[in-house]
Amino acid sequence: MTNYIFKKENHQYLEVGKIICLARTYKKHAKEMKSKVPKEPLLFLKPSSSVIFDNQNIKKPEMSECLHHEIELGIVISKKCKNISRKHALDYVLGYCVCIDVTARDIQTIAKKNGWPWSISKGFDTFAPIGNIILKDDFINPNDCDLLLKVNGEIRQNSNTKNMVFTIQEIISFISKIMTLERGDLIMTGTPEGVSEIKKDDMIEAYLNGSCEIKTYVE
Numbered sequence: 001m002t003n004y005i006f007k008k009e010n011h012q013y014l015e016v017g018k019i020i021c022l023a024r025t026y027k028k029h030a031k032e033m034k035s036k037v038p039k040e041p042l043l044f045l046k047p048s049s050s051v052i053f054d055n056q057n058i059k060k061p062e063m064s065e066c067l068h069h070e071i072e073l074g075i076v077i078s079k080k081c082k083n084i085s086r087k088h089a090l091d092y093v094l095g096y097c098v099c100i101d102v103t104a105r106d107i108q109t110i111a112k113k114n115g116w117p118w119s120i121s122k123g124f125d126t127f128a129p130i131g132n133i134i135l136k137d138d139f140i141n142p143n144d145c146d147l148l149l150k151v152n153g154e155i156r157q158n159s160n161t162k163n164m165v166f167t168i169q170e171i172i173s174f175i176s177k178i179m180t181l182e183r184g185d186l187i188m189t190g191t192p193e194g195v196s197e198i199k200k201d202d203m204i205e206a207y208l209n210g211s212c213e214i215k216t217y218v219e
Contacts, residue, residue, distance in 0.1 A: 014076070014094070017184035019046040019128060020175055021072075021101060025164045025190030037165055041174050044119065046101075046188070050128040057219045059126045060200060064104035067198050067218070070191035071149040071157045071206050073142065074099040075168065076133050077185040081176055089172035092181065095133040096142055098208035099188045100149070100216070102127040105197070130186070131206065131213030140209075142168040148207040151198060159192030 023042045052058070060067055078094035101122065108121035139145075142161060149157040161168070171189060175181060198204060198218050206214040 021188040022190040026192040028193035066106040070101040075187040086169040089169040095135040098131040098213040100129040157194035
């Protein structure tokens with residue numbers, strides 16, 4: 001099934017391209033995961049088939065017994081770019097959205113202990129709930145925006161992108177030096193501290209700058 005990010009302007013829809021994710025971009029989250037903060041952005045990929053939207057449900061896979069939520073700021077790319085500077089990085093942004101990086105933590109833990117890739121733990125269907133795009137011109141500052149996640153009404157994650165190790169400009173520029181970014185590509189910028197387990201029938205709400213952009217349940 002083709003997945004689309006809703007673009008509010010003119011009620012258009014934009015097909016999701018590749019999903020580039022970052023790990024350990026908040027010091028406190030790296031600490032809670034007992035990991036070191038990288039000197040450069042640490043990247044991994046999610047398939048576009050993992051995307052769901054508001055009021056669609058996360059499906060717990062049979063292979064995992066422990067799912068974790070990770071709220072993140074998403075960056076949607078507006079046009080093709082390669083080797084762009086930090087100064088011009090935001091020129092290639094269409095807008096921003098709130099995302100949840102769902103992780104099969106038990107699968108990831110085993111993979112890390114054995115030195116294996118942990119793409120499986122991030123790549124199941126429904127493991128990337130995302131909200132509607134807030135167009136760049138309607139967004140105040142991606143380097144200073146609030147992220148809040150609740151599970152069954154209880155606050156689990158509450159932070160701000162100003163606590164990130166890297167700026168949004170640094171992230172986009174770095175990724176563009178590795179791979180060509182194209183229209184519709186989504187960058188998930190990493191999660192702050194407070195990740196925890198989610199279980200069947202849990203209700204998850206993710207907020208970006210005070211507005212509820214995602215509501216989803218775990219099946």
